[in-house]
């Protein structure tokens with residue numbers, strides 16, 4: 044299976060690197076600076092689940108991209124998606140599967156409109172990873188699952204092939220027949236985690252140590268849950284119980300990747316992860332005070348960042 048990984052950043056570098064490590068036919072679509080870095084230093088993954096240095100990993104830049112790939116693993120940030128869709132278009136043929144692992148949901152609509160819904164799988168990953176200034180991928184926790192599936196819930200021959208290509212890799216591949224619900228479940232959790240850790244500029248443990256921190260977190264989770272329910276994707280009680288447990292765990296160092304981006308003064312996926320959820324609440328958005336506050340805070344950060352640069 045010819046696999047094109049879009050971007051060799053935190054998630055693309057990790058999952059693409061693991062696929063390459065296991066002998067799969069992987070090429071990274073990268074921009075010039077990352078191409079030079081990878082040619083010089085290799086793709087370096089630091090992980091408590093196994094370090095690896097992959098020297099001279101196969102890369103391609105947009106202008107050189109020719110011929111269809113079997114699978115495109117899409118791992119860019121949402122704000123880069125319009126340009127990425129232009130750049131990856133030559134790699135998408137009639138049989139190509141596009142597997143996005145972005146947080147949120149809106150990218151599905153954009154990909155459907157550009158490439159046709161029949162080419163777009165559902166997907167998500169659970170991992171905490173970051174790319175440092177030297178281009179090293181740091182895996183920060185013990186999770187590294189990549190879940191994917193047909194959005195109509197079928198176990199098609201093509202997704203079985205993806206699963207087979209991922210067998211034996213050093214991450215957890217999961218073929219799901221409920222991928223849309225899985226994506227909504229993760230979105231509810233992630234929007235809560237990103238919203239609260241950015242708002243409080245702190246990981247979970249410090250929020251739990253603050254008066255009212257737990258209450259604010261649970262209120263935000265409930266706001267996100269209400270939007271999912273309104274859109275026909277209410278999380279189950281067990282999913283919610285797990286989310287509550289993780290979001291309020293005493294002593295937990297967990298924070299969202301959005302908080303890491305924000306603390307570094309970088310771009311953030313405010314509209315994609317939090318704004319789009321609020322937009323899907325329609326008229327009820329008025330009553331979602333914590334979700335609206337979290338979004339207003341992220342937009343204020345963006346406005347300040349834009350003014351300063």
Ligand SMILES: NC(=O)C1=CN([C@@H]2O[C@H](COP(=O)(O)OP(=O)(O)OC[C@H]3O[C@@H](n4cnc5c(N)ncnc54)[C@H](OP(=O)(O)O)[C@@H]3O)[C@@H](O)[C@H]2O)C=CC1
Nearest residue numbers: 050052053054072073074118119123145146170171172300
């Ligand atoms: N990091 C995490 O722990 C997690 C992230 N996610 C989600 O995964 C998605 C990706 O996040 P993450 O991996 O952290 O992001 P990163 O910013 O680390 O990686 C994205 C990469 O995409 C590359 N890129 C952007 N535009 C192009 C282009 N036109 N052509 C080629 N490459 C391009 C960037 O390359 P360049 O160096 O050239 O800018 C960058 O390295 C997001 O939606 C995020 O929310 C989900 C779970 C966990």
Ligand SMILES: CC(C)(CO)C(=O)C(=O)O
Nearest residue numbers: 168169170171299300301
């Ligand atoms: C919540 C987490 C760590 C799970 O993968 C994530 O998606 C993120 O921080 O962006």
